[in-house]
Amino acid sequence: MTDTITPPSEPARRAVRSRRRRVRTPRRRPAPRTVPARLYLWTAAVAVGVAGLFGAVHSGMAESREGLQVVGEGAGPQAVNTGGLYLALSDMDAQLAGILLIGREHGLGQGRDASMTMYEERRKQAGRAVLQAFDIAGRNEQGRETVQSVLDNLGEYERLAARAMVLAERTNQSAGPPPREVLAVYRRATDLMRTRLLPQAYNLTLESAAIVRRTYVSETDRATDALVRVGVAAVALLALLAGLQVCISRRFRRAVNPPLALATAAVLVLSGLAIASLARSSAHLRQAKEAGFDNALTYTRARAISSTAAADQLRWLLDPDRAETYEQVYFDTSQTIAYVPAGNLPTYYAAIAKSPLKGGFLQDADASDPVLVRYRAFQKTDRNLRELVGAGRLRQAIVLRTGSAAGTYAAYDQELDKLVNAGRTSFDAGVTRAGEALDGWDTGLPVSVLAVLALVLLGIRPRLAEFR
Amino acid sequence: MTPTPRGLARRVLAPVLAGLLALTLTACAEEAPQGVEGKKTLRIGVKFDQPGIGQRTSNGEFEGFDIDVARYVAAYLGAEPDFVSITSGDRERLLRERKVDLVVASYSITPDRRLEVNFAGPYIIGHQDIMVRDDDADIHSVHDLRGKRLCKAGGSISWQRVTVELGIKARLVPATTYGECVEMLEAGRLDALTTDDVILAGFALRRPEAFRLVNAKFTDEKYGIGIHKDDIGGCEAVNRALTEMYQDGTAGKLLARWFQPTGLKTTGHVPQFEGCS
Numbered sequence: 001m002t003d004t005i006t007p008p009s010e011p012a013r014r015a016v017r018s019r020r021r022r023v024r025t026p027r028r029r030p031a032p033r034t035v036p037a038r039l040y041l042w043t044a045a046v047a048v049g050v051a052g053l054f055g056a057v058h059s060g061m062a063e064s065r066e067g068l069q070v071v072g073e074g075a076g077p078q079a080v081n082t083g084g085l086y087l088a089l090s091d092m093d094a095q096l097a098g099i100l101l102i103g104r105e106h107g108l109g110q111g112r113d114a115s116m117t118m119y120e121e122r123r124k125q126a127g128r129a130v131l132q133a134f135d136i137a138g139r140n141e142q143g144r145e146t147v148q149s150v151l152d153n154l155g156e157y158e159r160l161a162a163r164a165m166v167l168a169e170r171t172n173q174s175a176g177p178p179p180r181e182v183l184a185v186y187r188r189a190t191d192l193m194r195t196r197l198l199p200q201a202y203n204l205t206l207e208s209a210a211i212v213r214r215t216y217v218s219e220t221d222r223a224t225d226a227l228v229r230v231g232v233a234a235v236a237l238l239a240l241l242a243g244l245q246v247c248i249s250r251r252f253r254r255a256v257n258p259p260l261a262l263a264t265a266a267v268l269v270l271s272g273l274a275i276a277s278l279a280r281s282s283a284h285l286r287q288a289k290e291a292g293f294d295n296a297l298t299y300t301r302a303r304a305i306s307s308t309a310a311a312d313q314l315r316w317l318l319d320p321d322r323a324e325t326y327e328q329v330y331f332d333t334s335q336t337i338a339y340v341p342a343g344n345l346p347t348y349y350a351a352i353a354k355s356p357l358k359g360g361f362l363q364d365a366d367a368s369d370p371v372l373v374r375y376r377a378f379q380k381t382d383r384n385l386r387e388l389v390g391a392g393r394l395r396q397a398i399v400l401r402t403g404s405a406a407g408t409y410a411a412y413d414q415e416l417d418k419l420v421n422a423g424r425t426s427f428d429a430g431v432t433r434a435g436e437a438l439d440g441w442d443t444g445l446p447v448s449v450l451a452v453l454a455l456v457l458l459g460i461r462p463r464l465a466e467f468r
Numbered sequence: 469m470t471p472t473p474r475g476l477a478r479r480v481l482a483p484v485l486a487g488l489l490a491l492t493l494t495a496c497a498e499e500a501p502q503g504v505e506g507k508k509t510l511r512i513g514v515k516f517d518q519p520g521i522g523q524r525t526s527n528g529e530f531e532g533f534d535i536d537v538a539r540y541v542a543a544y545l546g547a548e549p550d551f552v553s554i555t556s557g558d559r560e561r562l563l564r565e566r567k568v569d570l571v572v573a574s575y576s577i578t579p580d581r582r583l584e585v586n587f588a589g590p591y592i593i594g595h596q597d598i599m600v601r602d603d604d605a606d607i608h609s610v611h612d613l614r615g616k617r618l619c620k621a622g623g624s625i626s627w628q629r630v631t632v633e634l635g636i637k638a639r640l641v642p643a644t645t646y647g648e649c650v651e652m653l654e655a656g657r658l659d660a661l662t663t664d665d666v667i668l669a670g671f672a673l674r675r676p677e678a679f680r681l682v683n684a685k686f687t688d689e690k691y692g693i694g695i696h697k698d699d700i701g702g703c704e705a706v707n708r709a710l711t712e713m714y715q716d717g718t719a720g721k722l723l724a725r726w727f728q729p730t731g732l733k734t735t736g737h738v739p740q741f742e743g744c745s
Binding site for chain 1: 579583628685686700704708737
């Protein structure tokens with residue numbers, strides 16, 4: 001090192017002291033008079049500044065990770081999982097309605113075997129989704145209680161569904177609304193499904209989404225705070241280092257103390273990198289939420305609500321006494337999916353075929369988007385279905401609904417699924433990148449902070465040694 | 469001249485410290501909350517003329533199912549409810565202009581209303597039914613309303629379900645409130661009043677001998693809690709309150725208290741929420 005030579009000459013020191021005496025006014029409290037004491041004080045201040053920067057960066061990183069954990073591993077996946085649970089449950093009831101509707105005519109439409117296989121498949125999916133939902137719910141009391149209730153009700157639903165199928169088999173009816181005793185059991189099953197199971201699953205999705213939104217909003221605020229904290233801590237530390245540098249250069253007549261200069265540069269780089277990492281992580285989280293999660297959620301909900309609309313077509317055919325309610329619910333549901341002002345179903349069919357959407361889940365879709373094209377086809381089939389029944393051609397309506405109309409719905413559902421998956425991919429990628437932006441700081445931060453401290457000590461130790 | 473170390477320290481540190489102080493002060497001076505979360509008092513728009521739902525009693529107090537739900541939600545949010553009488557036609561405007569924080573007033577969730585306000589809940593599903601005078605022998609289903617005098621209450625859309633959605637040609641007779649509809653029905657100036665069973669049950673309870681419910685039940689009506697379109701956090705918080713209301717057994721007690729005496733059956737389970745957006 002260049003400046004580890006002799007202590008300042010005695011006259012020089014005296015000169016400094018006498019100047020200080022002249023400058024100082026009598027009312028000031030006494031500052032440390034000796035050079036080593038002053039150096040110690042500056043060094044201590046720098047050490048506190050280094051600790052402050054460490055704290056600011058460390059807490060900023062920890063908060064970001066915590067938010068990412070909630071969004072990326074807790075509530076985010078839970079929203080998707082419970083969306084899947086809803087679909088599986090909703091389709092179980094649709095398949096059951098289809099099986100009861102075709103009665104002994106096992107070959108009608110997609111056929112009884114296909115429906116039975118599908119029912120079984122959905123039952124398993126629902127079971128798996130419930131277990132997973134319980135797992136993710138973790139310590140969320142309200143969530144756990146809801147999942148527990150879904151589990152209990154699912155068992156009861158399966159029992160009722162099995163009984164309805166056995167009864168239907170025994171009565172050996174032809175296609176159409178089943179006999180009263182079968183219908184009575186089906187009503188209990190579908191009421192359980194529609195008033196308990198499905199609402200619980202849907203509300204779990206909504207609550208998970210609410211947690212994601214809340215975490216995201218508070219995370220955005222905290223990220224800004226963290227950036228300010230790191231910035232302020234860095235500026236304060238740089239000022240202290242500059243002060244120490246000036247103190248040494250004045251006392252010892254050295255222009256620059258190289259270790260201190262190096263420490264200053266290290267602090268500049270360290271805080272710059274930390275701010276960049278935090279800002280990058282926050283930006284990726286925003287992209288994950290706004291471009292990924294929000295879309296995935298909208299279309300997950302659209303899928304769920306659409307599946308009940310499709311099932312309501314079957315229930316409408318199956319239970320004439322409740323047909324008016326099922327039709328009104330279908331109309332209401334359709335308006336939730338794609339809203340165009342219309343007073344009743346016939347005007348809705350006409351409006352949806354040509355008017356732009358005023359609201360609803362599909363609001364953002366262009367007229368030429370596959371999802372809207374498929375949705376319109378789905379509504380066109382619904383119109384045919386209701387016209388057939390209106391014309392007294394119930395059998396053709398049943399053939400249509402359990403046959404080609406199921407395909408029309410499946411094609412529409414597939415488009416929704418694509419949109420959900422696109423959102424999920426974007427969400428997952430954003431969360432991963434947000435996490436990666438924080439990588440390396442666990443070791444990087446302590447190592448660089450220790451290095452800065454070491455450089456500071458290296459810079460002042462020889463100066464202090466001059467006074468021993 | 470080179471500054472002394474102390475002079476320099478003052479020059480550099482002073483702005484930094486001032487900046488820190490300014491930051492602390494901004495952090496403390498938060499704006500008053502616009503949403504329902506964190507408010508000490510919630511202005512809640514309720515019905516004043518619907519027995520069993522929202523009714524203002526002679527001593528100026530409010531009572532009914534909606535009132536009890538509103539009280540529960542306000543308590544969950546840590547606020548005192550301040551009830552405001554409103555009519556059906558006013559609900560969207562009062563929310564939009566932030567004259568009320570919440571609307572709990574037999575407010576059914578519809579797609580066009582959703583464009584203007586947010587809905588928490590629904591907290592109960594009603595079913596549209598028909599009320600006639602007890603001596604009526606003609607009306608047994610919604611289709612029997614053809615050619616009959618049907619009340620068209622201001623701000624309500626129940627009559628539309630009959631005349632527009634189902635296309636049944638009833639003769640509509642306008643009235644400002646359901647209360648007025650009931651008086652007109654009793655006086656023989658109307659043949660039927662159609663709205664949700666929960667509302668009709670309240671009127672039937674008052675004069676059980678004068679009226680009869682047809683038990684037609686031809687719709688599902690989702691009763692939601694209206695909230696300002698921008699208050700998504702508040703809407704989500706109200707949903708949590710409603711979930712809790714069903715999970716802790718309060719909803720069951722309230723349903724039993726207000727609807728069981730008239731024989732009205734409700735599911736007693738938390739309905740499927742609309743979602744806040």
